[in-house]
Amino acid sequence: MNTKRWVALGIAAVLMFFSIGINTIITIFKTDFFSSFDNLMGTEVTALENVVETGDYNKRIVHLTVNGVIQDVGEPSVWETVDYNHQLFMDQLESVLYDESIKGVVLTVNTPGGGVIESAEIYEKLVQIKEERNVPIYVSMGTMAASGGYYISAPADKIFAQRETITGSIGVIMQSINYGELAKKVGIEFETIKSGEHKDMFGGVRPSTPEELAMLQEMIDESYEQFVDIIEEGRGMTDAQVKKVADGRILGGTQALKAGLVDEIGNEKDVIAAMRADFGLEDAELFEYATESDSWASLFGVKIGSMLSPSAESQYLSKIISSTNSPRMMYLYGEY
Numbered sequence: 001m002n003t004k005r006w007v008a009l010g011i012a013a014v015l016m017f018f019s020i021g022i023n024t025i026i027t028i029f030k031t032d033f034f035s036s037f038d039n040l041m042g043t044e045v046t047a048l049e050n051v052v053e054t055g056d057y058n059k060r061i062v063h064l065t066v067n068g069v070i071q072d073v074g075e076p077s078v079w080e081t082v083d084y085n086h087q088l089f090m091d092q093l094e095s096v097l098y099d100e101s102i103k104g105v106v107l108t109v110n111t112p113g114g115g116v117i118e119s120a121e122i123y124e125k126l127v128q129i130k131e132e133r134n135v136p137i138y139v140s141m142g143t144m145a146a147s148g149g150y151y152i153s154a155p156a157d158k159i160f161a162q163r164e165t166i167t168g169s170i171g172v173i174m175q176s177i178n179y180g181e182l183a184k185k186v187g188i189e190f191e192t193i194k195s196g197e198h199k200d201m202f203g204g205v206r207p208s209t210p211e212e213l214a215m216l217q218e219m220i221d222e223s224y225e226q227f228v229d230i231i232e233e234g235r236g237m238t239d240a241q242v243k244k245v246a247d248g249r250i251l252g253g254t255q256a257l258k259a260g261l262v263d264e265i266g267n268e269k270d271v272i273a274a275m276r277a278d279f280g281l282e283d284a285e286l287f288e289y290a291t292e293s294d295s296w297a298s299l300f301g302v303k304i305g306s307m308l309s310p311s312a313e314s315q316y317l318s319k320i321i322s323s324t325n326s327p328r329m330m331y332l333y334g335e336y
Contacts, residue, residue, distance in 0.1 A: 048290040055285035061104040061275055062096055063288045064089070069332070070114025070122070070148050084111070085291070086118050092289045093125040097133060103284060104275045105129065105137045107156065108268055113148030113332040116172065116223055122152045123230065130155065136279055140271040141165045141262070146250060148331030150261070151227060154234035158278075160271045161253035161262040168256060169333035170231065170246035172223040174216060176202050176327045202327050216327075223329055235260060250333060 052063060068083030075087065096102055107126075113119065129135055139156040141149075146169035153159050161167055183190065183205070190205045201212040208216070224246075231242045237260055245251065245259045256262045266274070276282045 049287045050290050051285060051287045053286040056283050057285055058101055059103040059281060059283075060099075060101045060285045060287060061106060061272065061281055062099075062102050063106045063108065063272070063286060064092060064096075065108045065110070065288075066122070066149070066152065067108075067110045067142075070111055070118045070152070072115070072118055084114075086121075088291065090121060090125065093122070093129065095289070096135070097125070097129050102133075102135060104279055104281055105135055106140060106268075106272055106275055107137060107153075108140045108142055109145040109149050109153050110142030111149040112144050112146050112334045113151070113169065114330065115148070116329045116331055119148035119151045119331050123155060126152065126155050130157075136275065138271050138275050140266075140268045141167055141253070142268075144333070146333035147171070151230060151331050154230050156234070158264065158274070159262040160264050160266040160274070161256055162267055163253045163265055165253040165256070166250050166333075167253070167261065168245060168249055168251035168259075170227060170242070171248040171331075172220045172227065172329050173248075173332060174202075174220060174327045174329050176204050178204050178207060180205050180207070219329065223331075227331065231261075 066084065066089065070084060070086065072086040073082055073084075075082075075085065096105060126137060130137060136158075137156045139145075139153040139159045141153065141159065141161040142165065144166045145153055145161070146167055150167055150170060180190075192200055192205070194200055198212055198215075200206070202208055202216060228239065228242050228246055231237060231246070232239060235242075241260065245261065251259060251261070253262065253265055257265060264270075264274075272286065276284065
């Protein structure tokens with residue numbers, strides 16, 4: 001290797017050890033100190049906080065954000081970050097549930113949706129916050145709040161969208177790639193030993209039978225009806241009103257307003273202002289929970305990853321090889 005490469009590797013090594021050290025300190029501090037304190041007080045505190053607007057600490061508004069595809073892809077590593085950290089977000093919701101100083105929740109949703117299970121977990125936790133804490137929840141839709149993004153927005157007391165917001169796409173999708181014919185053309189032959197005739201159904205190596213498609217459609221229909229019920233309950237709409245627009249179509253903010261899926265047209269600042277005015281929280285502190293991207297460890301991790309990461313082509317190939325072809329039901333608009 002040339003001198004530049006050795007220097008780059010040396011810098012990367014130093015940054016890596018520094019990153020690991022910072023991460024370790026933060027983990028010890030957050031886990032040991034806060035856990036002991038929480039157990040002592042009988043409460044749960046999960047994350048550090050960033051104050052956005054100062055005010056009365058005894059009545060606060062928390063600003064939460066769901067950004068990226070809603071799926072549990074695990075924790076970020078030293079080498080890379082994730083767009084959406086599901087477990088971190090669930091921990092934040094848990095913190096809201098036990099923090100008596102929080103009197104309002106503003107949730108910014110910017111996502112095409114995601115997994116059925118993950119979306120349901122967020123929905124259930126938001127409902128629990130409303131029922132047990134009686135805390136109002138306002139949603140601010142960003143560029144996109146479609147499918148699962150709308151699912152998690154449905155229980156909100158008020159939903160705001162911007163005119164340019166893409167929302168709707170109410171429904172469930174399950175996709176798989178059937179590469180059987182392509183495999184034949186390049187001389188690849190699949191040998192399958194299975195315990196039952198449907199064990200390899202929707203696996204991509206053969207066409208699905210009518211019976212198998214009917215099985216999968218039954219699963220999709222069940223999840224779809226659950227989605228419709230969620231909207232009926234959250235929006236106070238009838239089954240017919242929901243299903244009029246719940247055919248997978250996408251809507252702009254104005255269309256969603258006319259359809260009854262959102263309450264007002266406005267941006268994030270409008271939502272926060274409305275929350276303050278509607279619930280007498282004009283002097284309330286506004287804060288956000290700190291995320292991994294706020295830490296020095298994460299910053300160094302990203303730098304190390306970018307210095308040593310392979311080419312875009314090899315990363316894409318690695319993703320194809322390492323990812324499973326198993327289908328899953330998704331509340332998702334667009335490709336995944």
